[in-house]
Amino acid sequence: MSTTIPVPCDSQPASAVFSADGSDPRLVQFLEQWKSGKLWHKDAPRSLTKGWANLEEQQAWKRWAKYLSARSDGPLDEYQHGKSDPLDWGLPGGESPLAEVIAWRSSLDAMLKKATNGKPNAKLESLLAETLHDLQEGPSASPHALKAVVLAYRLPALASYLEPAMWWACTAVLLNLVAESANVSSEALEPEPVLVASLLAGELPLVLSVVLSELQPLRSLRDAARKSLSEVLIATTDGEGLIDATLLPAMPMLVASWTRSRAIGEELKKNCWSSEAETQYEWMVRQIIRLSRSSGMPVFTAEPLVAWPAGVLDTALELAGDDEDDTAAAARLAKVLPSIDGDYDEEDLPEPCVESEWSTLAVLATGWENSSxxxxxxxxxxxxxIEIETAGRVLMSGAWETKLSFAGKKLEPVEQWEQQCWHSDDECDFLDLVLEYTSGVRLERQLLLGKEDGFLLVHDVLHGPAQPAGEWQYCSNMPLFGGVTFAGEEETRDGRLLDVKGNARATVMPLALSEWRIEKRFGELSMEKHSLQLTQSARSTRLSCPLWFDLRSRRASRPRTWRQLTVAESLKVVPAEVAAGYRVQVGDAQWLSYRSLAPKANRTVLGQNTAAEMLLGRFYRTGEFAEILAVDPA
Structure with a gap:
């Protein structure tokens, strides 16, 4: 397949293209215009363009190569924090195709370092010939796109070590990739197409417009690059810098590309994108900190990244962070960010939690600190x-699988999750979601994080057809992370989450099941295939399936117990498919959890009268009840 680029010539139609093959007459015409000096931008230095038309071809190339190699700084040299190269930011380790880009970039830079200035290097040309072939013949995939970006950054340095034909071939291939990127759509918010579009239609033309700004056709790519970068940044964030959740797998590389582009934009009159996109990027800096583990790795990351967050987040904070961002970074990431010290005032910390219906993403948090x-x-x-982290240790991370059946029929989701309620205050963060299934079944999932008490209540409620009742089979598999295991107690149905050293980091109680194993209850809490599995079954129209996580490891050795409570309405006990109440006790601390499954009504549970759909609170030693959250019926 021949490589094509737009003809940068006023005498040709804007849509005309030509091959990177030096025999193509249109490429010959392009190079003739370069030799004659017709392609210089008006701001090209006089020392470069003076007497250009009178130079012989070899003289012209030598002057051009010498001019490019004489540049003391690259566009990212100022932002190279530590040993990491900005072009490695956000890349995965291991043996993935993206990880191989690091090895390729290292080989390229090593050859450049060893090459003799002014002399073509055969090994370097061989590597680039293979690269150009891959870029032309290979798919429009993120590893190829990133190689193209790396090559663009290295074009000035390469001029002194390549034959003119090879250097112009590199430039032609890159320009053609920019032209072809107009056909790359990022409308579908999926990681790969969005990343490719951001690299090829955004960062690549921006880099070319800067590193070869003396050439008018390349400098003119800047406006299109600004437009593309603005569009992709605005299209992928929620208005407050929070990325769409479907893009989380590509988030590190996207943020890396956008931060490199922003660093380049710092030296441009119009920045690298629109003011609206700049606002999104500024907001994004804080969101990246929110979506970081205490180790600095992004949430839901299975393997460590090569260069993250040091470098990229240091640069982002320098370019677009404010005082609250710096404070949040100091509280959460001071140990992994070279530019941040650990001194901060807690009163200056922003809210640690966030939820966005648009992004379909939520972070429930007791604070920014590693102890949170x-x-x-x-x-x-x-x-x-779902990902759960406590005291700097990730306990769960990954896909939460839920299997349901009702009246003998296996159920499948028919819609996406819909957010019904989000609430955050000093006491708790609360998220209420609903998912529709086949056969008219609805799953309501509530997550409540107690900020002062350090617990997480995960409560699933299944709603079936009003009549008749059917047999429920519920199976929830929550993904344990790394070497975390669940150790069930011998006599009771609760257990502890243990780290790789066997230390208890949290305890878990299945509130709808009998505490003692000798008592029959239709369900079990266990570890299955590295997941925390809760199973329940019952014959009813509705089913309550709660799990209580005590996330304070210091309480793991304290006595704990729970009970299903009697719920009364109009002096009559109601069945569990109408309303459910639970008492939880760890040491001296006690909590009440109540959930209405049927339509609202005034009911009594453990001495508390309520018409709420959901009620949760703590009991003090005096017997006084303190409400943590009450959710009224819609």
């Missing part, structure tokens, strides 16, 4: 993603 409890929820797909 944090729950990240990705509800962009039916198989909801």
């Amino acid at each position: 409890c944090r729950v990240t929820v990705d509800y962009s797909r039916p198989q909801l993603g």
Whole structure:
């Protein structure tokens, strides 16, 4: 397949293209215009363009190569924090195709370092010939797109070590990729197409317009690059810088590309994107900190990244962070960010939690510090993603699988998760979601993080057809992270979450099941295939399936117990398919959890009279009840 680029010549139609093959007459015409000096931008230095038309071809190339190699700084040299190269920011380790780009970039830079200035290098040309072939013949994929970006940054340095034909071939191929990127659509918010579009239609033309700004056809790419970068940044964020949850797998590389572009934009009169996009990027800086583990790795990351967050987040904070962003970074990431010290005032910290219906993403958090409890929820797909971190240790991360059947029929989701309620205050963060299934079944999933008490209540409620009752089979598999295991108690149905050293980091109680194993209850809490599995079954129209996580490891050794409570309405006990109440006790601390499954009514549970759909609170030693959250019926 021949490589084509737009003809940068006023005498040709804007849509005309030509091959990178030096024999193509249109490329010959392009190079003739360069030799004659007709392609210089008006701001090209006089020392470069003076007497250009009178130079012999070899003289012209030598002057051009010498001019490019004489540049003391590249566009990212100022932002190279530590040993990481900005072009490695956000890349995965291991043996993935993207990780191979690091090895390729390292080989390219090593050859440049060893090459003799002014002399073509055969090994370097061989590597680039293979690269150009891959870029032309290969798919429009993120590894190829990133190689193209790397090559663009290295074009000035390469001029002194390549034959003119090879250097112009590199430039032609890159320009053609920019032209072809107009056909790359990022309308579908999926990681790969959005990343490719951002690299090829945004960062690549921006880099070319800066590193070869003396050439009018390349400098003119800047406006299109600004437009593309603005569009992709605005299209992928919620208005407050929070990225769409479906893009979380590509978030590190996207942020890396946008931060490199923003660093370049710092030296441009019009920046690298629109003012609206700049606002999104400024907001994004804080969102990236929110979506970071205490280790600095992004949430839901299975393997460590090569260069993250050091470098990229240091640069983002320098370019677009404000005082609250710096304070949040100091509280959460001071140990992994070279530019941040650990001194901060707690009163200056912004809210640690966030929720966005648009992004289908929520972070429930007790604080920014490493000692805090944090729950990240990705509800962009039916198989909801969850990550739980406490005291700097990730306990769960990944896809939360839920299997349901009713009246002998296996159920499947028919819609996406819908957010019904989000609430955040000093006491708790609360997220209420609903998902529709086949056979008219509805799953309501509530997550409540107690900020002062350090617990997480995860409560699933299944709603079936009004009549008749059917047999429910419920199976929830929450993904344990790394070497975390669940150790069930011998005599009771609760257990502890243990780290790789066997230390208890949290305890878990299945509130709808009998505490003692000798008592029959239709369900079990266990570890299955590295997941925390809760199973329940019952014959009813509705089913309550709660799990209580005590996330304070210091309480793991304290006695704990729970009971299902009697709920009364108009002096009559109501069945569990109408309303459910639970008492939870750990040491001296006690809590009440109540949930109405049927339509609203005034009911009594454990001495508390309520018409709320959901009620949760703590009991003090005096017997006084303090409400943490009450949710009224819609």
